[in-house]
Amino acid sequence: MNFYLNAYSKSNFIIDVIVIITFILFLFVSLGNKRKFVFSKEWDLSFYKRILILVLIYLALASTIPFFLDVSSFIRVRIAWTVLTIALPLIGLVHFVFSKRTFFLFGSIFLVCIKFYSEVWEPNFLDVERIQIRSDKIVSPIKIVHISDLQTDDIRDLHLEVREEANRFQPDLILFTGDVMNHASIYPIVTSYLKEFKSNNGFFFVTGDVDHILRYTDFSKKSGSVLWDRKSKVLQVGKNKIGLIGLGLPDYRNKTLIWSLRREIPEDIYSILISHYPDSVLHQPNEKVDLVLAGHTHGGQVQVPFFGPILTLSKVPRHIAAGGLNAYKNTDIIVSRGLGAEGHVAPRIRFGARPHLILLELLPANSTKETAKSGI
Structure with a gap:
């Protein structure tokens, strides 16, 4: 019962039906005996307060019972999303039919619009962020495309737009910080898609x-990328x-390994650490890297204004x-919100956290760092 189809759609439908019932x-x-208000024109504020409390109780039970049964957190999220965007609108429509109160109709429409926006509109609304970092270790401009969390169920217009923007940028390096796809059935089309990304000095993953x-x-071989786990090297760009x-993946907090890899890079050379987890920035040795590129968080997938x-x-x-772009203890860190969403039966939603392509320029020291953002 989503606005999209994927390899888990059958499982999703079964879960949704069970949740609604x-x-x-x-x-x-x-x-x-209060249930009569659902089928009448009577108005009782205490009844709707009770409805709200019962919804919260149901969501609490739906979250905790699967937890104790060691059920996937993806299912718990799906249950909450199904209740909020399918079950509640259905209840609202039923009440509108009997009570004729437009509040319930508009409330139901609002929740369905939230569902449509989060599943269809925002996940396909690319945010291209241009970032400039200046350093006295840089001699001439370097262009880097940072991609993360492609984590997709298919290749659609959004992904073609990403590739077009990346290739138009004419990058020297493409750095991909992990999470390629949600299921193996799309392996051929994803590798073919990635193969068409262009760079002057390599695609590292x-x-x-x-x-x-x-x-x-x-x-x-098929994607044209170089696996860079547990590696350190000085590149000529x-x-x-x-x-x-x-x-x-398991090395993000291995201080001994990070220290060993860092020692292979001379201090006077600009150093970049690529890791799926941004937590790598918390586990650096005293000889910190200049820049960390990471993903993993998806920007939360759901962001609340002012929070x-x-x-x-x-x-x-x-x-x-x-x-x-942010700084953590004298190290610059860029976290990509990624392009995709959590897999399995988790709802493929984004709200306030648009898919993210980062076009980074490393420039010779001049004045201050600059960032620029452009929505495509």
């Missing part, structure tokens, strides 16, 4: 949470030398996990 039964049993489904050697350090991401699955400060 159990929610309606729970609501009607709990209301007792580190693994993310869902990348265990990749056949790494085959993936590198035009007139510059750049130290590129890559961390695999930011509700859930980031990261220990970095919330404003860092939200995405973009």
